[in-house]
Ligand SMILES: C[C@@](CO)(OP(=O)(O)O)[C@H](O)COP(=O)(O)OP(=O)(O)OC[C@H]1O[C@@H](n2ccc(N)nc2=O)[C@H](O)[C@@H]1O
């Protein structure tokens with residue numbers, strides 16, 4: 184595919200009213216500790232947000248009563264820009280809550296692989312809610328808060344509204360921010376195959392696993408985080424590997440890179456991450472993995488600290 188084919192046309196030129204960043208969500212640990220009667224699973228997860236993500240922009244278009252969405256960027260292909268897109272679903276939620284959605288279009292730059300365990304869609308929804316609240320604030324009388332809109336859009340959307348290191352419980356909506364959390368040099372790898380989140384949850388051998396062990400009051404650095412994470416798991420890793428054995432191969436390759444302190448899958452996969460003590464080590468590992476697998480998506484990044 185050429186760079187030109189990667190990029191979809193962007194609707195008419197216009198003034199940019201605002202933009203919001205939608206960082207990738209990384210489940211550093213993900214324990215599945217129960218199952219609700221409605222089929223949703225109870226989680227205990229430590230989450231951080233990467234330096235890489237999608238971008239949502241609002242572009243002035245005085246003649247429109249409802250935003251049209253255009254999608255550009257390396258993962259634009261295959262993602263529909265219709266009403267099912269979480270960006271437009273978030274815009275509709277804003278309108279339903281009493282916010283204005285006339286006079287602008289929306290542009291999504293899709294830099295994250297789709298359906299890949301790093302919450303790209305959820306991050307887009309959260310970023311859209313943040314952007315619209317900024318450019319078209321909800322009336323003081325609005326029944327819905329940003330938070331309730333986020334919950335309705337998906338279990339991961341409330342945590343993406345916060346986008347700082349946190350522990351999530353419930354189905355992902357009960358959030359405890361973690362102050363003093365260090366930034367983490369990291370490599371992300373996705374082998375280019377989408378994984379279905381509901382199918383991975385269905386493949387769990389058991390849903391009543393133990394919760395996260397006690398968190399220390401503070402982590403001194405990335406190395407301390409990696410050591411603690413070794414006492415934790417991603418319970419979705421086994422069912423995801425059963426569906427896509429390539430995940431196990433990518434984990435083994437990541438673990439074998441110089442300086443990799445921990446290799447694990449994020450969310451329901453197939454994206455995996457490797458933790459490193461330094462940015463230089465992460466960059467070198469990313470270069471080695473990228474050379475060995477030119478078709479894989481490989482990115483060195485640092486998660487935001489708090
Ligand atoms: C697994 C996680 C971990 O952070 O991440 P991803 O793999 O999506 O990145 C999330 O729980 C995904 O959250 P999200 O993608 O927002 O889920 P939703 O759209 O609300 O639900 C999609 C489907 O996943 C399953 N689901 C989701 C969340 C949850 N706590 N229990 C579940 O069983 C349900 O089958 C549900 O129908």
Ligand SMILES: Nc1ncnc2c1ncn2[C@@H]1O[C@H](COP(=O)(O)OP(=O)(O)O)[C@@H](O)[C@H]1O
Pocket residue numbers: 262267268269270291296297298299300301302303304305306307380450451452
């Ligand atoms: N803006 C969007 N970006 C990504 N996926 C989206 C978007 N809108 C709707 N979706 C749909 O949401 C599903 C999950 O997407 P995503 O949140 O990226 O998954 P994951 O959390 O597993 O990375 C995909 O099947 C995709 O078709």
